[in-house]
Amino acid sequence: xxxxxxxxxxxxxxxxxxxxxxxxxxxxxxxxxxxxxxxxxxxxxxxxxxxxxxxxxxxxxxxxxxxxxxxxxxxxxxxxxxxxxxxxxxxxxxxxxxxxxxxxxxxxxxxxxxxxxxxxxxxxxxxxxxxxxxxxxxxxxxxxxxxxxxxxxxxxxxxxxxxxxxxxxxxxxxxxxxxxxxxxxxxxxxxxxxxxxxxxxxxxxxxxxxxxxxxxxxxxxxxxxxxxxxxxxxxxxxxxxxxxxxxxxxxxxxxxxxxxxxxxxxxxxxxxxxxxxxxxxxxxxxxxxxxxxxxxxxxxxxxxxxxxxxxxxxxxxxxxxxxxxxxxxxxxxxxxx
Amino acid sequence: xxxxxxxxxxxxxxxxxxxxxxxxxxxxxxxxxxxxxxxxxxxxxxxxxxxxxxxxxxxxxxxxxxxxxxxxxxxxxxxxxxxxxxxxxxxxxxxxxxxxxxxxxxxxxxxxxxxxxxxxxxxxxxxxxxxxxxxxxxxxxxxxxxxxxxxxxxxxxxxxxxxxxxxxxxxxxxxxxxxxxxxxxxxxxxxxxxxxxxxxxxxxxxxxxxxxxxxxxxxxxxxxxxxxxxxxxxxxxxxxxxxxxxxxxxxxxxxxxxxxxxxxxxxxxxxxxxxxxxxxxxxxxxxxxxxxxxxxxxxxxxxxxxxxxxx
Numbered sequence: 001x002x003x004x005x006x007x008x009x010x011x012x013x014x015x016x017x018x019x020x021x022x023x024x025x026x027x028x029x030x031x032x033x034x035x036x037x038x039x040x041x042x043x044x045x046x047x048x049x050x051x052x053x054x055x056x057x058x059x060x061x062x063x064x065x066x067x068x069x070x071x072x073x074x075x076x077x078x079x080x081x082x083x084x085x086x087x088x089x090x091x092x093x094x095x096x097x098x099x100x101x102x103x104x105x106x107x108x109x110x111x112x113x114x115x116x117x118x119x120x121x122x123x124x125x126x127x128x129x130x131x132x133x134x135x136x137x138x139x140x141x142x143x144x145x146x147x148x149x150x151x152x153x154x155x156x157x158x159x160x161x162x163x164x165x166x167x168x169x170x171x172x173x174x175x176x177x178x179x180x181x182x183x184x185x186x187x188x189x190x191x192x193x194x195x196x197x198x199x200x201x202x203x204x205x206x207x208x209x210x211x212x213x214x215x216x217x218x219x220x221x222x223x224x225x226x227x228x229x230x231x232x233x234x235x236x237x238x239x240x241x242x243x244x245x246x247x248x249x250x251x252x253x254x255x256x257x258x259x260x261x262x263x264x265x266x267x268x269x270x271x272x273x274x275x276x277x278x279x280x281x282x283x284x285x286x287x288x289x290x291x292x293x294x295x296x297x298x299x300x301x302x303x304x305x306x307x308x309x310x311x312x313x314x315x316x317x318x319x320x321x322x323x324x325x326x327x328x329x330x331x332x333x334x335x336x337x
Numbered sequence: 338x339x340x341x342x343x344x345x346x347x348x349x350x351x352x353x354x355x356x357x358x359x360x361x362x363x364x365x366x367x368x369x370x371x372x373x374x375x376x377x378x379x380x381x382x383x384x385x386x387x388x389x390x391x392x393x394x395x396x397x398x399x400x401x402x403x404x405x406x407x408x409x410x411x412x413x414x415x416x417x418x419x420x421x422x423x424x425x426x427x428x429x430x431x432x433x434x435x436x437x438x439x440x441x442x443x444x445x446x447x448x449x450x451x452x453x454x455x456x457x458x459x460x461x462x463x464x465x466x467x468x469x470x471x472x473x474x475x476x477x478x479x480x481x482x483x484x485x486x487x488x489x490x491x492x493x494x495x496x497x498x499x500x501x502x503x504x505x506x507x508x509x510x511x512x513x514x515x516x517x518x519x520x521x522x523x524x525x526x527x528x529x530x531x532x533x534x535x536x537x538x539x540x541x542x543x544x545x546x547x548x549x550x551x552x553x554x555x556x557x558x559x560x561x562x563x564x565x566x567x568x569x570x571x572x573x574x575x576x577x578x579x580x581x582x583x584x585x586x587x588x589x590x591x592x593x594x595x596x597x598x599x600x601x602x603x604x605x606x607x608x609x610x611x612x613x614x615x616x617x618x619x620x621x622x623x624x625x626x627x628x629x630x631x632x633x634x635x636x637x638x639x640x641x642x643x644x645x646x647x648x
Contacts, residue, residue: 158609292498308499
């Protein structure tokens with residue numbers, strides 16, 4: 001299969017996969033029973049209940065209800081978020097910037113940790129450096145993120161009194177325009193160093209929790225790629241040409257190990273989304289994660305569904321982009337089966 | 338007794354290669370186990386997991402329940418928010434006067450129950466569906482694997498949260514949420530293994546001499562798929578508890594349960610006031626459990642997968 005056919009095939013599969021996700025998600029809401037209880041109370045008259053039933057097509061068979069729901073989703077109507085007191089789509093838009101800012105800083109930290117640890121572990125494999133790096137990576141994989149977040153809140157806020165919780169100093173931020181919703185970017189655009197410092201200060205702890213957890217997989221991957229590449233013929237060839245060991249490592253081993261590692265890193269953005277729920281909850285971060293956690297505990301299913309659809313869409317899209325890019329970059333990759 | 342010619346040949350086919358293979362497999366397992374023990378980190382992992390199992394088994398002895406449901410935290414309103422090393426409360430008490438040590442000991446039973454149920458059920462579902470997909474191929478394969486793609490696009494935590502929101506907060510529903518989601522990886526492993534084995538000469542031979550699909554499946558496919566499935570399971574034992582405790586931490590488990598995530602969540606209330614123990618100890622229990630399994634899985638992968646083997 002050539003790269004173009006592969007991309008087209010993947011694009012075609014995208015639609016039924018998304019449909020399947022929407023069906024599964026919708027089915028889940030109906031297993032829980034009729035959603036009528038969300039709109040009526042004990043005081044509602046029989047007539048009012050009938051009106052609601054008519055309005056939301058609840059008298060129709062389930063697949064008709066699904067059809068109406070899907071129609072809504074496709075036109076951007078994901079329902080009403082009772083947690084946020086606004087339509088689900090609006091609730092997502094309002095909170096997306098805060099979450100993505102946290103995610104991006106998180107992934108920068110993850111990359112910094114994993115490139116350092118992975119390179120060292122690969123270069124000095126089977127030495128104590130390798131063992132320490134492995135311990136740290138497995139530690140990152142094993143740490144419950146909500147627990148790590150609580151520990152950092154305790155150390156940074158209660159103990160040292162240095163780091164704040166929440167998003168920002170409200171007074172300072174009300175004086176600044178928010179064209180992007182990304183606080184760090186907004187501060188730079190407004191030319192306020194104090195605001196920028198404040199934004200970073202609030203970001204560090206939650207981003208550290210997410211970054212450390214995400215770094216584990218990338219570290220392990222980079223290490224094993226480097227160890228594998230060390231054995232390659234072309235590395236020996238480079239050595240026999242008289243290149244210095246350091247040059248061989250950076251130019252021939254590490255560079256080639258980084259390409260496959262980047263795809264893992266690209267996909268880890270997805271896993272970040274799961275860390276974001278508990279970390280935002282602990283740090284009081286006004287993003288998507290905290291909203292969906294609160295929605296879940298108060299039975300606001302429209303919000304949870306909207307979140308699933310959004311995350312699945314981003315995940316599939318990222319998968320598609322990463323796989324296609326990889327196929328273009330590395331002609332040896334086998335496409336399809 | 339009369340035997341058809343094909344029965345005899347298939348018997349010969351089966352006895353000889355299988356006996357040799359069984360021996361080889363036994364040798365392989367022995368080698369894997371010995372190599373695992375040589376890795377100090379893996380050994381630590383095994384000790385951690387063994388300790389948890391022991392604690393869970395001995396829970397009634399280590400922390401006798403005072404009647405009623407032992408999985409509900411007993412409260413002592415005379416001993417609220419006691420710090421660790423208080424008389425009678427080695428790890429201190431919770432905001433509502435529960436003994437943290439009691440909670441961690443009985444919570445280990447819930448942890449083992451959750452991870453065991455999820456790992457076993459996802460393995461069975463994944464092996465069956467992945468096996469069918471690989472063996473039958475065609476549109477059946479396509480449908481099953483696209484379903485797996487769809488499942489993998491939803492993070493397990495998000496799905497578990499959705500399931501619990503829909504069905505109500507309980508440990509059973511957390512297990513349902515995770516079991517319906519996490520079988521995808523097993524299905525992928527199994528399918529790959531089946532496709533690989535399907536094209537081998539000896540399987541062709543077994544089919545030609547009249548071995549049934551089931552017997553080929555059991556004798557050739559399953560044994561080959563076991564090592565990667567094993568690695569995946571060891572990693573899942575830790576991961577499942579990390580996700581499940583996140584769900585209960587968010588507040589989607591029955592309150593008062595001795596589940597570690599619930600305990601951490603309760604501890605959070607006292608954290609800003611400086612009472613660190615309520616969250617620290619149960620959270621550390623989760624960490625240790627996941628760490629133990631992850632180092633075992635990591636070591637196992639090193640031994641079984643020559644690609645990542647250290648040289």
